[in-house]
Structure formats: C-alpha cells, structure tokens
Amino acid sequence: MINRWFFICAFALLINKVSLQVTVEGFISGSVVLPCSSTEHDLTLQDTDVHWRDKDSKIVFDIVKGEDSIAEQNSQYKNRVETFPDEYKRGNFSIILTNLQHTDAGEFSCFITPSDEQKTVELIITGSTAEKGNNLFTIWMTILTCVFLCYLHQLFCL
Numbered sequence: 001m002i003n004r005w006f007f008i009c010a011f012a013l014l015i016n017k018v019s020l021q022v023t024v025e026g027f028i029s030g031s032v033v034l035p036c037s038s039t040e041h042d043l044t045l046q047d048t049d050v051h052w053r054d055k056d057s058k059i060v061f062d063i064v065k066g067e068d069s070i071a072e073q074n075s076q077y078k079n080r081v082e083t084f085p086d087e088y089k090r091g092n093f094s095i096i097l098t099n100l101q102h103t104d105a106g107e108f109s110c111f112i113t114p115s116d117e118q119k120t121v122e123l124i125i126t127g128s129t130a131e132k133g134n135n136l137f138t139i140w141m142t143i144l145t146c147v148f149l150c151y152l153h154q155l156f157c158l
C-alpha cells in the first residue's frame with residue numbers, strides 16, 4: 001500500500017527541486033551566461049546601475065550609469081567577464097563569465113538600481129564533485145526520511 005506520507009514526501013521533494021532558484025551549468029575552463037533582466041519597462045539607461053556580486057560579495061562586474069565599469073572589479077574576475085551592451089536598453093544585463101574554475105561555483109547576484117531589483121543565479125560547475133555529492137546526499141536523506149515516515153505511519157495506523 002502506497003500511503004499518504006509517501007505522497008506528501010514525494011510532493012515535498014518535487015517542490016524542493018522545482019522551486020530551486022535559477023541555475024546555470026558550466027564546465028571547467030568553459031564559459032556561461034549569467035542571466036539578469038530587469039522587469040522594468042521604461043528604465044533610463046543613463047540613470048541605471050547594475051552590480052554583479054558573487055557568493056562572497058566580491059565585485060564581479062559593475063555597470064554604472066549604463067556604462068561598463070571595471071575600476072572596482074575583483075582581481076579574480078579580471079578579463080573574465082564579457083557583456084552585451086546592446087542589450088542594456090532592453091533591460092538585459094546578462095554577462096558571460098569565461099575560463100570557469102571550481103571556485104566559481106555558487107551564487108551570483110545582480111542588483112539593479114534605482115528599480116531595486118535583485119536576481120540570483122546559482123552556477124554549477126560540472127565535475128565539481130563537492131557540489132554534486134552534496135546534492136546527492138540531500139536527495140538520499142530526503143528519500144530515507146520519506147521511507148522512515150512511511151514506516152512509522154504504517155506502524156501506528158495499520
């Protein structure tokens with residue numbers, strides 16, 4: 001008998017997977033597009049700043065008053081960021097991160113002012129065993145918990 005707990009757990013597992021934030025996947029020494037789009041329709045580019053930050057709040061890239069700015073960029077990202085200036089007027093501030101390393105795995109956020117928007121994207125580096133192992137561990141723990149709850153439920157309710 002497949003009981004209620006199993007459904008609840010499977011559902012929770014599914015929600016967990018689906019509601020996970022935007023993720024992009026890249027390969028070592030490859031490159032990825034980190035997406036960031038404003039939902040604002042009439043943004044004035046000359047007044048718009050975009051701040052790209054990594055998981056440690058290091059400066060990945062800045063767009064100041066609609067212009068690319070690498071003055072404050074962290075050395076870790078030097079010469080590794082490509083932009084699409086033609087897309088800015090469409091509110092698309094996506095960037096390309098090149099020459100990917102294991103250490104790049106994690107969250108990247110872009111903050112758009114003055115519209116006060118924040119978009120976060122999780123970068124997964126394929127072949128990064130730590131990240132993958134972690135994910136698998138979580139999934140297995142969830143399954144085990146489900147099976148256990150299933151078992152308990154049968155003990156008490158059958």
Ligand SMILES: *[C@@H]1O[C@H](CO)[C@@H](O)[C@H](O)[C@H]1NC(C)=O
Binds near residue numbers: 033037093
């Ligand atoms: C933003 O621009 C990049 C580069 O042209 C493109 O790959 C991406 O699809 C664009 N995103 C949106 C939401 O238009």
